[in-house]
Amino acid sequence: MPDTQPILSLKAVRKMFGPQAAVDSIDLDIAEGEFFTIVGPSGSGKTTMLRMLAGMDTPTSGDILLRGERINDIPANKRPTCMVFQSLALFPHRTVGQNIEFPLKIRGEAPERRKARALQLMDLLRLPQSYYGKNVLKCSGGERQRVALARALAYDPQILFFDEPLSAIDYKLRKTLEKELKDIHRETRKTFVYITHSLEEAMVMSDRIGVMRAGRLVQVGTPQQIYSTPNTRFVSEFVGDVNVLPVSIGHDGKLHDATTGLHLKAPPIPRDFVQGHMVIRPEFLRFLESPEQADNAVSGRLYNEYALGSRIQYQVRVGDSVFVVEKLRQQPFTGRLDDEVIIGWDARDAILVTD
Amino acid sequence: MALSQGTRSAIPVILFLLAGFAAPLMAVIWFSFMPPRSFSFAGTPTLENYATIFESTSYISFLWSLGLAVVTVVLLAAICYPVAYGLVRVFGKWATLLTLLFTIPLFVSENIRLYGWVLFLIKNGVLLGSLKSLFGLQLESMLFTVPAIVLGMVYVYLPFMLFPMTLGISMVPNETRDAAFDLGATRWQVFKEVELPLSMPGVVIGFLLTFVLAVGSIAEAKVLGGQSVIPITHDIEIAFTYSQNWPLGSALAVLLMLVVGTLVVLALRRFDLDTFLGRR
Amino acid sequence: METRGQRTRHALITVWTLAVIVFLYLPTICIALASLTASRYFQFPISKWGLDWWAKTFNSIEIRQLLSTSITIALCVTVIAVVIAFFGALAFARYDWKGRSVYQKLILLPIFFPQSVLGLALLLWFSTLGLPLSWKTAVFAHLVWIVPVVTLVISIQVYSFDPALEEAAFDLGATRWQVLREVTLPVLFPGLFSGALFAFLLSWGNFPLSLFTTGADTTVPEYLYAKMVAGYTPGVPVLGTVSTIGATILLIGGYGLILAMRRAKTQDETGRT
Numbered sequence: 001m002p003d004t005q006p007i008l009s010l011k012a013v014r015k016m017f018g019p020q021a022a023v024d025s026i027d028l029d030i031a032e033g034e035f036f037t038i039v040g041p042s043g044s045g046k047t048t049m050l051r052m053l054a055g056m057d058t059p060t061s062g063d064i065l066l067r068g069e070r071i072n073d074i075p076a077n078k079r080p081t082c083m084v085f086q087s088l089a090l091f092p093h094r095t096v097g098q099n100i101e102f103p104l105k106i107r108g109e110a111p112e113r114r115k116a117r118a119l120q121l122m123d124l125l126r127l128p129q130s131y132y133g134k135n136v137l138k139c140s141g142g143e144r145q146r147v148a149l150a151r152a153l154a155y156d157p158q159i160l161f162f163d164e165p166l167s168a169i170d171y172k173l174r175k176t177l178e179k180e181l182k183d184i185h186r187e188t189r190k191t192f193v194y195i196t197h198s199l200e201e202a203m204v205m206s207d208r209i210g211v212m213r214a215g216r217l218v219q220v221g222t223p224q225q226i227y228s229t230p231n232t233r234f235v236s237e238f239v240g241d242v243n244v245l246p247v248s249i250g251h252d253g254k255l256h257d258a259t260t261g262l263h264l265k266a267p268p269i270p271r272d273f274v275q276g277h278m279v280i281r282p283e284f285l286r287f288l289e290s291p292e293q294a295d296n297a298v299s300g301r302l303y304n305e306y307a308l309g310s311r312i313q314y315q316v317r318v319g320d321s322v323f324v325v326e327k328l329r330q331q332p333f334t335g336r337l338d339d340e341v342i343i344g345w346d347a348r349d350a351i352l353v354t355d
Numbered sequence: 356m357a358l359s360q361g362t363r364s365a366i367p368v369i370l371f372l373l374a375g376f377a378a379p380l381m382a383v384i385w386f387s388f389m390p391p392r393s394f395s396f397a398g399t400p401t402l403e404n405y406a407t408i409f410e411s412t413s414y415i416s417f418l419w420s421l422g423l424a425v426v427t428v429v430l431l432a433a434i435c436y437p438v439a440y441g442l443v444r445v446f447g448k449w450a451t452l453l454t455l456l457f458t459i460p461l462f463v464s465e466n467i468r469l470y471g472w473v474l475f476l477i478k479n480g481v482l483l484g485s486l487k488s489l490f491g492l493q494l495e496s497m498l499f500t501v502p503a504i505v506l507g508m509v510y511v512y513l514p515f516m517l518f519p520m521t522l523g524i525s526m527v528p529n530e531t532r533d534a535a536f537d538l539g540a541t542r543w544q545v546f547k548e549v550e551l552p553l554s555m556p557g558v559v560i561g562f563l564l565t566f567v568l569a570v571g572s573i574a575e576a577k578v579l580g581g582q583s584v585i586p587i588t589h590d591i592e593i594a595f596t597y598s599q600n601w602p603l604g605s606a607l608a609v610l611l612m613l614v615v616g617t618l619v620v621l622a623l624r625r626f627d628l629d630t631f632l633g634r635r
Numbered sequence: 636m637e638t639r640g641q642r643t644r645h646a647l648i649t650v651w652t653l654a655v656i657v658f659l660y661l662p663t664i665c666i667a668l669a670s671l672t673a674s675r676y677f678q679f680p681i682s683k684w685g686l687d688w689w690a691k692t693f694n695s696i697e698i699r700q701l702l703s704t705s706i707t708i709a710l711c712v713t714v715i716a717v718v719i720a721f722f723g724a725l726a727f728a729r730y731d732w733k734g735r736s737v738y739q740k741l742i743l744l745p746i747f748f749p750q751s752v753l754g755l756a757l758l759l760w761f762s763t764l765g766l767p768l769s770w771k772t773a774v775f776a777h778l779v780w781i782v783p784v785v786t787l788v789i790s791i792q793v794y795s796f797d798p799a800l801e802e803a804a805f806d807l808g809a810t811r812w813q814v815l816r817e818v819t820l821p822v823l824f825p826g827l828f829s830g831a832l833f834a835f836l837l838s839w840g841n842f843p844l845s846l847f848t849t850g851a852d853t854t855v856p857e858y859l860y861a862k863m864v865a866g867y868t869p870g871v872p873v874l875g876t877v878s879t880i881g882a883t884i885l886l887i888g889g890y891g892l893i894l895a896m897r898r899a900k901t902q903d904e905t906g907r908t
Contacts, residue, residue, distance in 0.1 A: 055537070056533055056536070056537065075536070076533070076537040077538075077540055077541060081537075082537055082538060083534070083537050085530045085533070085534055086530075087528065087530045088530075089528065089530035089531045089533065089534035090531075091531055091534075091548075091549060091553075092528075092553065093552045093553055102535070102538055102540075103538040103539050105548075106535075106538060106539045106540045106541075106548075107539060151538065152538075155538050155539060359730065359732045359733070360725075360730050361725075361726050361729075361730030361733075361735060362726070362732050362733070362734070364723070364726035364729075365722070365723065365726035365727075365732075365734070365738055367718075367719045367723065368720070368722065368723035368726070368742065369738070371719055371778070371779075371782060372741070372742070372745065372779070372782070372783075375757070375775060375776075375778065376745050376748075376753075376779050379753075379757050379759065379760035380756055382759050382760045382763055383755075383756045383759060394762075396763065434655060437647075437648050437652070438648070438651065438652045440648065441648040441649065441651075441652050445645045445648050445649065446649075446652075453652065455887070455890060456656055457656070457659065458886065459883050459886055460663070462837065462839070462882040462886060463663070463875075463879045463882050464840040464841070464842050464855070464856035464859065465840070465842065466842050466856050466859050466860045466863065467666065467856070467859060467878060468662045468663065470662070470666065470863050470872075470875060471661070471665040471666045471875070472662045472665075473863075474662070474665040474666060474668075474669050474677060474679075474872070475661060475662060475665045479678045480665070480677070480679055481665050481668065483679075484678065484680055485680065488680050510658070510659070510662070513655070542640070564746075567747045567749065568749070571748070571749015571750060571751055572751075573751045574843070574860075577864070588749065588752065591751070591752060592751065592755070595755050595758070595759075595847075608752050608755060608756065611749065611752060612748075615747070615749065619743075619744070619747045623743065626740075628739045628740070629728075629739075629794075
């Protein structure tokens with residue numbers, strides 16, 4: 001965190017819907033110019049949180065500060081922030097140009113200046129100038145996306161909020177737009193606050209990520225931190241397929257598999273750790289010839305394999321549990337289905353989590 | 356069978372409306388060219404009836420009908436917009452119950468309801484009787500005046516403005532309101548720039564429906580107006596009944612149909628019913 | 636949003652809406668009050684209350700005749716209108732065919748047409764055809780206006796009907812008739828039911844069309860109108876109140892039935908998951 005004042009601060013922000021807390025005691029600082037993404041499953045409170053930040057909902061308690069000023073009670077139309085909606089909320093009765101110019105018109109700017117600015121923004125977003133008079137309903141999904149972003153930029157906000165704007169778009173176009181959005185962030189140097197349920201999407205674009213669960217922020221960190229050192233089982237599983245073993249500290253003070261009782265070699269164990277889970281990512285599991293080739297090893301039966309683009313995933317059944325192993329497509333495992341196999345991993349690749 | 360399934364399904368309705376709607380209208384149009392006071396289709400076509408109308412004072416009835424209809428529509432728009440807005444945006448789960456309450460009177464014959472207003476407004480009725488016994492006030496009854504007619508029309512046609520308007524307002528996507536607000540628009544700007552234009556289809560249908568119904572109304576002027584005003588529909592009825600001059604009545608009806616028809620066709624021409632009713 | 640301003644605005648809208656509802660029910664209340672007067676002439680405040688006029692009205696053979704005519708007409712209209720409008724609604728909202736958008740607009744014309752003029756046009760038409768006027772011609776006249784209305788009501792349900800359901804049934808081996816009976820009709824039932832309710836009630840309350848097309852037969856609204864114009868008799872408020880209460884019970888009952896069906900269905904669904 002740079003030592004300058006954060007552009008946006010949340011202090012114990014909470015939002016109640018009846019007896020239910022949709023957002024519960026959130027503390028968070030977002031730095032000027034940052035691309036910050038909030039990730040969480042549906043119902044985790046991320047949309048409620050964004051609506052409070054944008055001024056469309058007010059917190060039940062706690063404070064929201066913009067450059068140190070409390071903005072809790074400032075309505076959305078008076079806040080120097082702007083949101084790109086999930087549905088995009090383009091005005092269907094207006095053309096592309098009129099949509100982009102909307103905030104300028106509201107502000108009472110002269111038509112020529114509005115048009116000039118709209119065309120400039122269309123350039124920035126790679127929308128052809130000929131689209132100026134086009135009906136927004138006749139635009140494709142990706143074009144609408146760009147119009148919505150241009151409209152928000154025309155407001156010239158200090159912070160831009162995004163409410164899962166890419167969720168309804170097909171995979172390939174989404175990948176392109178994710179990169180474009182990051183480019184736009186770089187060019188405009190504005191603060192972006194983005195919410196999504198896809199950690200993969202967050203990883204591509206963000207400077208920092210906050211993972212939300214049941215109204216609380218579980219972990220905040222860079223994509224690298226979230227990926228390699230998740231602090232809970234929830235965060236580790238959010239990243240993708242992982243192997244999770246229930247573990248506990250035995251009478252001998254060592255770590256044991258909670259179901260089989262087998263001793264496991266582990267990374268340094270946190271001081272107050274009593275029981276929890278050991279998380280191993282599938283790419284850190286290896287097929288072995290003998291158990292001694294890795295710190296920890298188990299044997300099981302190769303049950304099935306799945307091609308995942310650049311990688312191949314193998315499912316190995318060990319007793320009642322299932323392990324997933326991933327290898328690069330160029331170096332596939334040569335075993336056959338139903339073969340007895342040994343898989344193993346090193347202590348340094350395992351992560352211990354409590355939750 | 357070369358006909359598509361859609362065409363086949365439409366056939367019963369189309370045949371029925373040809374026999375029950377188009378044919379009678381054709382008959383009326385044809386009859387309006389028959390010699391005055393004749394009762395058969397066999398006469399030589401003539402423009403005599405139209406000449407009679409243009410020389411007579413029927414235009415006064417026309418103006419009354421149109422004027423009353425315009426006033427009714429304007430009043431209804433002002434009365435219904437807040438209610439329609441409330442039904443869509445404010446009342447939440449109560450909206451269904453309220454809608455039901457607004458629907459019920461629609462199914463009671465308008466005569467009966469208008470008669471209720473007579474009992475309310477008449478001398479020694481509910482209003483004046485209460486004022487007299489409670490405050491000793493003696494007021495003139497407003498029954499049998501033009502305002503009473505307007506009251507009756509506003510009252511009878513209220514649901515026909517309310518429901519299309521509600522439908523129209525419910526077509527405004529919620530997030531477009533939030534978006535406009537977020538982009539700096541004030542309450543009033545949100546209404547003017549987003550809500551009103553997007554709910555326009557419903558508002559237009561409501562205007563059209565109530566205008567047409569009000570122009571064609573007859574009972575309000577009779578029951579509440581007590582002949583203080585003669586609307587065009589009354590002229591038509593008299594021609595058909597008392598004066599037994601069907602060709603003249605037909606000619607008046609044709610003129611009324613022209614006015615109404617032009618309006619309806621103009622308004623409906625640029626209208627996509629699928630988006631309105633199906634919310635596609 | 637602006638919570639305080641919003642709250643005031645919402646309060647104003649609520650008050651306004653309630654005022655409009657009072658306005659809507661005021662005359663009905665007046666009629667109910669008048670029906671409970673024991674005296675021959677209506678005077679407010681009511682000095683003598685009584686149910687005498689209710690008894691008198693119900694013992695009258697003339698009134699029973701009126702009610703039976705009105706109900707017969709309404710029932711006939713309901714059955715015929717729902718059948719025609721069901722197919723009309725399929726053409727309106729379900730199928731894509733060449734003349735559809737023209738058809739959609741033409742079908743609205745009778746609704747947008749002044750009813751009194753329509754009644755006269757039908758009168759002229761019937762006399763041209765040499766048909767004697769009776770309750771049967773009135774059924775026809777009502778249908779001209781009610782079929783389009785019911786078509787619209789059913790269409791709204793048809794719009795939300797997923798054509799893939801029919802295709803799936805065909806695919807599973809059903810005949811055209813079986814698809815109609817097993818899939819289309821049950822799914823569209825709520826729409827058909829509210830269509831039937833509309834048809835019955837609109838026919839029951841109709842006056843301008845009946846006035847010119849019933850001939851010697853008389854419906855309740857016609858009778859009331861004749862009595863109103865001729866002068867006051869307490870039978871008018873009584874019959875008016877009966878008519879209002881009947882419509883209300885039918886509407887609330889029908890609405891309750893639809894709600895109950897919907898609830899049963901959602902319970903079914905939640906029970907399954």
